[in-house]
Amino acid sequence: MDLKNSRVIVVDDFSHMRTSVKQMLLESGVTDIDLASNGEDALVKLSTKMYDIILCDYNLGEGKDGQQVLEEAHYKNYINAHSLFIMVTAENTLTQVLGALESQPDDYITKPFTRDALAFRLNKLIERKNRLHTVYDAIEKKNYIQALALCEQELANKPKNMLDLIKMSGDLAIRAKDYAKAVQIYQRVLTIKDLTWARFGLGQSYFLQKEYKKALKIFTDLLEDNPQYIHAYDWLSQCYEMLGDNKQAQEVLAESINLSKKSLLRQRRLGEVALKNGENEVAARAFRSAIRQGNNSCFREASEYVNLANILVEEKKPMKAITFLKEARKDLRDKPNEVIQAMIVEASAYNEVHKTKEALKALSDASKIEGQFSGRIDDKHILKLAESHLKFGDTETGNALLRKVAKNHSEEDKYLVEIQKKFGVIDDLQSILEENNKLNHRGITLVEQGKYVEAMELFEQACQGAPKNCSFNLNLAQSCMMQIDKDRHNEVLLAKIQGILEQIADFCSHDKRYQELLFKYKKLLHKK
Amino acid sequence: MSKGNINNNFRFDAVLALTVHDIKNSLLLVMDKLDNDKVLKQLGIDHPIEFKYEIRRINNNLVKLLTLYKMGENQYTLDEQEYNIDDFLQELLLEYHSLCEEKQIQLSCECYSQDMVVLFDKVLISAVLNNTIGNAFRYANKQIKVRVQEREDFVKISVLDDGVGYPHAFLDGQEKGHSIDMYNGATGLGLFFSKMVAAMHVHAGHAGYIELSNNSELGGSCFDLYIPRMNFSDFTL
Numbered sequence: 001m002d003l004k005n006s007r008v009i010v011v012d013d014f015s016h017m018r019t020s021v022k023q024m025l026l027e028s029g030v031t032d033i034d035l036a037s038n039g040e041d042a043l044v045k046l047s048t049k050m051y052d053i054i055l056c057d058y059n060l061g062e063g064k065d066g067q068q069v070l071e072e073a074h075y076k077n078y079i080n081a082h083s084l085f086i087m088v089t090a091e092n093t094l095t096q097v098l099g100a101l102e103s104q105p106d107d108y109i110t111k112p113f114t115r116d117a118l119a120f121r122l123n124k125l126i127e128r129k130n131r132l133h134t135v136y137d138a139i140e141k142k143n144y145i146q147a148l149a150l151c152e153q154e155l156a157n158k159p160k161n162m163l164d165l166i167k168m169s170g171d172l173a174i175r176a177k178d179y180a181k182a183v184q185i186y187q188r189v190l191t192i193k194d195l196t197w198a199r200f201g202l203g204q205s206y207f208l209q210k211e212y213k214k215a216l217k218i219f220t221d222l223l224e225d226n227p228q229y230i231h232a233y234d235w236l237s238q239c240y241e242m243l244g245d246n247k248q249a250q251e252v253l254a255e256s257i258n259l260s261k262k263s264l265l266r267q268r269r270l271g272e273v274a275l276k277n278g279e280n281e282v283a284a285r286a287f288r289s290a291i292r293q294g295n296n297s298c299f300r301e302a303s304e305y306v307n308l309a310n311i312l313v314e315e316k317k318p319m320k321a322i323t324f325l326k327e328a329r330k331d332l333r334d335k336p337n338e339v340i341q342a343m344i345v346e347a348s349a350y351n352e353v354h355k356t357k358e359a360l361k362a363l364s365d366a367s368k369i370e371g372q373f374s375g376r377i378d379d380k381h382i383l384k385l386a387e388s389h390l391k392f393g394d395t396e397t398g399n400a401l402l403r404k405v406a407k408n409h410s411e412e413d414k415y416l417v418e419i420q421k422k423f424g425v426i427d428d429l430q431s432i433l434e435e436n437n438k439l440n441h442r443g444i445t446l447v448e449q450g451k452y453v454e455a456m457e458l459f460e461q462a463c464q465g466a467p468k469n470c471s472f473n474l475n476l477a478q479s480c481m482m483q484i485d486k487d488r489h490n491e492v493l494l495a496k497i498q499g500i501l502e503q504i505a506d507f508c509s510h511d512k513r514y515q516e517l518l519f520k521y522k523k524l525l526h527k528k
Numbered sequence: 529m530s531k532g533n534i535n536n537n538f539r540f541d542a543v544l545a546l547t548v549h550d551i552k553n554s555l556l557l558v559m560d561k562l563d564n565d566k567v568l569k570q571l572g573i574d575h576p577i578e579f580k581y582e583i584r585r586i587n588n589n590l591v592k593l594l595t596l597y598k599m600g601e602n603q604y605t606l607d608e609q610e611y612n613i614d615d616f617l618q619e620l621l622l623e624y625h626s627l628c629e630e631k632q633i634q635l636s637c638e639c640y641s642q643d644m645v646v647l648f649d650k651v652l653i654s655a656v657l658n659n660t661i662g663n664a665f666r667y668a669n670k671q672i673k674v675r676v677q678e679r680e681d682f683v684k685i686s687v688l689d690d691g692v693g694y695p696h697a698f699l700d701g702q703e704k705g706h707s708i709d710m711y712n713g714a715t716g717l718g719l720f721f722s723k724m725v726a727a728m729h730v731h732a733g734h735a736g737y738i739e740l741s742n743n744s745e746l747g748g749s750c751f752d753l754y755i756p757r758m759n760f761s762d763f764t765l
Binding site for chain 1: 546548549551552555556557563564583594602603605607608610612615618619623645647651731758759760761763764765
């Protein structure tokens with residue numbers, strides 16, 4: 001990439017500013033320049049054209065601000081790891097207030113700036129992206145393990161931008177879910193210099209390792225020194241929540257909302273925590289704010305609708321609840337996992353007013369979506385859906401859904417025990433488990449005989465029937481690794497392992513075997 | 529504090545931020561016009577240098593004002609990041625090159641740092657250097673020099689000129705250990721700010737500081753800013 005051939009978009013609500021910046025870019029040799037006057041306009045343009053450089057003012061008047069544009073563009077893949085997103089600000093302390101882990105701009109540039117200064121900065125940023133091209137390539141492919149390995153290689157050469165790479169490594173270790181490594185990186189930085197980002201990263205890593213007490217201490221201390229660091233409040237409140245202190249969690253959230261007004265996520269979390277504390281009034285207010293702020297946002301979820309509806313049902317206002325849930329159906333239509341939850345609650349709200357026909361219709365709509373997006377729906381929603389079907393006397397549909405969930409689990413994991421506790425033993429649940437065990441045994445025998453290709457085939461098939469089964473997936477990954485060990489290096493298999501590990505990270509990352517395989521996979525990458 | 533008070537503070541912050549944003553927009557527009565020869569011709573401005581200099585001064589003071597306000601409100605936290613000192617100075621000096629050219633001042637930069645990486649708060653250190661180079665620009669006859677050197681645990685950034693030098697009151701106050709205070713007017717405020725910013729940069733028991741002197745090798749004033757260095761070169765993952 002070079003500046004002259006870059007596709008650039010300038011986002012600013014002030015028309016003179018747009019033309020001024022465009023003029024500067026033209027004089028620096030850029031020819032492909034588009035302009036957008038607000039966040040919404042920018043997102044429309046970003047959705048239809050891939051830009052190399054986005055120069056976006058943070059303050060865009062009414063509507064979305066620059067950070068929201070960045071987050072949505074990221075979420076919707078309008079920008080990729082190779083694009084340069086530069087936040088234009090009038091103030092300098094924004095860096096600390098903004099920037100969640102995944103949505104940090106590549107740089108901030110402070111107004112006012114001259115043509116030369118802008119070109120100088122853009123060229124430096126392009127140079128950096130080019131220098132780290134392979135790392136960003138791996139990030140773009142979501143192969144964070146490889147990206148981290150590449151960063152390590154770079155660091156071994158003692159480049160001049162050491163700390164930049166160290167910071168990136170910590171971030172990548174977290175994204176690769178290698179929390180032990182992340183802790184190690186941040187701790188080493190902190191022995192040299194007490195840097196806020198390293199403290200924040202360490203706190204996050206502890207939290208993700210479920211070391212909530214350690215994390216709590218880090219975030220508390222950080223906020224004492226740096227009360228403006230808004231994301232630390234979010235994590236601190238989660239620490240309290242995990243440690244069972246919901247009162248404190250709520251207090252911390254309320255504090256952070258005082259600091260930042262546009263915060264769908266925080267309002268939602270405040271509502272959820274307040275609900276746990278039995279403060280329905282606070283909760284209802286927070287959920288209403290969340291729905292309002294979620295207007296046109298890709299980050300809205302069922303939570304705010306469903307919880308508000310539940311509160312309304314409790315207050316004996318079921319019809320009002322149903323209105324919100326109908327809205328949810330519309331607002332969440334592109335999110336199957338979310339819309340299903342809303343439909344289930346819709347069914348129970350109809351049930352409250354004895355409209356059984358409407359209730360059953362809502363449930364069958366939900367089942368349709370579950371079938372349509374099979375494999376993508378979270379087990380806990382499927383369980384809820386099964387429960388509702390059973391409640392309405394539809395044992396057949398209910399049990400079919402339970403079987404579907406059961407297939408994704410093995411005997412030793414507690415999920416099945418919970419299902420059995422809740423729903424009683426369904427006749428064939430035991431046989432599903434036995435079938436799973438048999439499959440695993442057969443596969444493992446094949447592995448022991450050195451028949452890795454056959455084992456791979458077997459586990460692959462098993463995974464198709466139960467895409468979220470940790471045991472099947474991990475055995476598949478392991479068979480692939482054994483095959484690589486036996487048959488030298490193999491790019492296709494390596495990519496396959498990465499795909500599996502990534503796919504199951506959400507529900508298996510705390511499995512000991514998952515961590516072991518991750519470690520082995522990294523060793524394989526190094527060998528290469 | 530009552531709830532009402534908190535809300536008032538919050539709104540005041542937001543208004544302040546919006547106002548600064550607006551002023552900065554205006555400054556950028558004027559700066560852009562002053563860089564455009566066609567516009568200058570239309571307006572009949574032959575020597576935009578005075579305007580350019582004053583625009584930069586307004587901006588620099590705005591940054592100082594906002595930073596001091598935030599420090600007063602306990603809202604400013606040092607944002608230390610890693611910078612390549614060469615790149616940083618090159619970018620900072622960009623705008624002074626054309627200014628100095630017009631006033632026929634020779635601006636040179638000597639960097640003996642070999643791509644040294646230093647951790648500092650860019651906005652604050654830029655404000656300090658802008659203030660100093662701005663002063664040098666005002667008082668220099670023909671020459672300004674910016675120099676970077678490694679000094680044990682510090683990186684030393686010096687700004688030298690061939691002007692008349694600092695008034696004695698400044699240098700005396702420094703020796704007596706007095707803080708350089710407000711009674712010296714605008715320059716006094718600049719030095720007060722610089723001193724504070726330098727001291728905010730602390731590492732391994734070393735705090736940053738400034739030194740002022742006269743009779744520099746160019747004959748005029750010499751401003752030395754010391755920022756503590758740190759070493760990440762032994763870092764391994």
